[in-house]
Amino acid sequence: MHTDTERCVRAVQSKDARFDGWFFTAVVTTRIYCRPSCPVVPPKPENMTFYPSAAACQQAGFRACKRCRPDSSPGSPEWNQRADLVARAMRLIGDGVVDRDGVPGLATRLGYSTRQVERHLRAELGAGPLALARAQRAQTARLLIETTTLPMAEIAFAAGFASIRTFNDTVREVFALSPGELRARVPKRLPAAAGGTLTLRLPFRAPLHPDNLFGHLIATAVPGVEEWRDGAYRRTLGLPYGHGIVALTPHPDHIACRLSLTDLRDLTIAISRCRRMLDLDADPAAVDGQLRDDPLLAPLVDKAPGRRVPRTVDEAEFAVRAVLGQQVSTAAARTHAARLVAAHGRPVEDPDGGLTHLFPTPEELAALDPETLALPRSRRTTLTTLVQHLADGSLRLGPESDWDEARARLTELPGFGPWTVEVIAMRALGDPDAFLPSDLGIRRAAQELGLPHTPAALTARAAAWRPWRAYAVQHLWATDAHPINFIPA
Structure with a gap:
């Protein structure tokens, strides 16, 4: 976008926060770079130049604005x-x-x-x-x-x-x-960072509708790994240098984040994973604008603008949980996962709540005895095969994954049908266009709205929603009274 000078100038002159993170404005007369919504009087257009990243601004010799703090804007969607x-x-x-x-x-x-x-x-x-x-x-x-101090x-x-x-x-x-x-320059109200605990504010592009985002995480929470306590979603985090516990609380203009880390070198990655889990770098204006073009979806978007796709802090963990949840209720899936955690997860201490374990890594699950799993034999094979491929690196579901390649590799594994592959693509890989036309809840919602409800016909209709079909899924799921759509009182 930074190459479209006219559009960038208009965004800066209107102080449009929707473009924060999309590009950065560098002022040649002051040698300062800003976010588009900077509150100071906009410079003359001839004094503006635009860059795609803060790093590019810094390399060109510009310093960050002290007013708008461009380095703390939401990341580029x-x-x-x-x-x-x-x-x-x-x-x-x-x-x-x-x-x-x-x-x-x-x-x-x-x-x-x-x-x-x-x-x-x-x-x-x-x-x-x-x-x-x-x-x-x-x-x-x-x-x-x-x-911090x-x-x-x-x-x-x-x-x-x-x-x-x-x-x-x-x-x-x-x-x-x-x-x-x-x-x-900071007011003298800094909290002590005792025990590696930090309190942060995670920004996002408004609007953000928190109900299905947090509701989904809470309704599917694995006991010992996740919980809802005092208005916050809390969970354990396995990190490169140690582990952590995070508490995330939704507010109208930010997500409050309280992080307790065993090694502060994990701070950047912990923040990155929490932002990714909550889909905080999404562009709701682009998503909602396109979905509103469908007259049958428009009322759902108008009712709850800014829906996000609930994702994960650990792609391998989610893939394992997706298999455990095949053809069973949400409660049964939580029970299966909790047993796995108790048997193979690493214990952690949580002075502030009821978290007890990290979710086991593929390496920790590689030696599990399938006979100990209270699952049908075919699903045991699916789980152990998945774990083996994740542990030996032949299947990679990290941030570096090519989405289409990952889909192809998952499809080759026994027990992985289209629903499981697409839910992993949506929640673990983060593909905003992942789609679940065979999902019973989606088909029921589509029928009630007057949309085609057979998988083939719904897929054809949903072509107009691309590349945001995963967000359309959230709106369709939200027509049900399932607990995933609500934050507990």
Whole structure:
């Protein structure tokens, strides 16, 4: 979008927050870059130039605005609605892969050479993977400086910087303030980060309809791993350096996030996974606008604009749970998953609630005895085959996954029909166009609305909803009185 100068200028002049994260405005006279909704008086159009990423602005010598804080805007929805090389690379960078494994590790996960990855990222985003990861580290550093009382040395370490000097230099270059000056600008109400616990605000593009988003997570919650407590969805997180517990509470203009981590180096990846689970980088204006074009869907969209697709913090976990939930009720699926967790999950301590375990990884499940599973024999085979392929790496469902390739590999496994494959594509892989025309609830809702209700006819009608069919699924599911559509009182 940043190449459409006229459209960008209009967005900046109207301070349109819908475009925050889509592009960044750099002002050539002040050498400052902003989000489109910056509250200051818009510069003259001839003094504006536009970039696709904060990293590109920084590489061009611009520093972040102190008023609008462009580094804290919602992420570009592009990376969650595409499955090409650049989008998959951006999801992996958000997941901290460059900080942990370097650019070669990123390229290996993507199946390309480092040169190819560099070339594609620079062509579309104006910056290479190192610069993009550096911009993310700067954002994490600022977040910790302004929201915690952690010593600067610990912040540098937690944000992924290799040295205090690099941390200091980067913060000064990006924000035109030293770390100490950034902290001095914050009112003296900082909470202590005791035990690695942080309280953050996760922004999103309005509107956001929380009922089905949180309702789905709560209704399908696995005891010991997830719970609803004091108005917050809470769950355990398995992370690269340790583990964590997160509590997420919906508010009209943000999601309150309370994170307790055993290792602060996991902060960036924990935030990234929570944002992905709640679909916070979605563009509701684009989604709702297209779905409203169907006169039979329009009343549903008008009733609940901003529906999101509830996703997951762990793709492999969701795939296992999808198999456990085949042809059984939501309650039975929770029971099967809870037994698996109790037998194979790693115990954790939760002083604030009733969380007890991490969901077991494929490696931890690889040695399970199928005879101990209270499942039909065919489903035991489906589960153990899935776990084996996830554990040995022959099936990959991470942020780097090509959605069509992952579908093809899942379809090759025994017991994976279209419904299971598409629900994994929707909730785990994050494909916004995943569709479930054979789902009984979808067919019933379609019939009640006057839509075609046979799978083939509904698929044909739904072609007009592309690439947002997963969001249409949420609206159709919401016509039912199932608990997945409501947040408990």
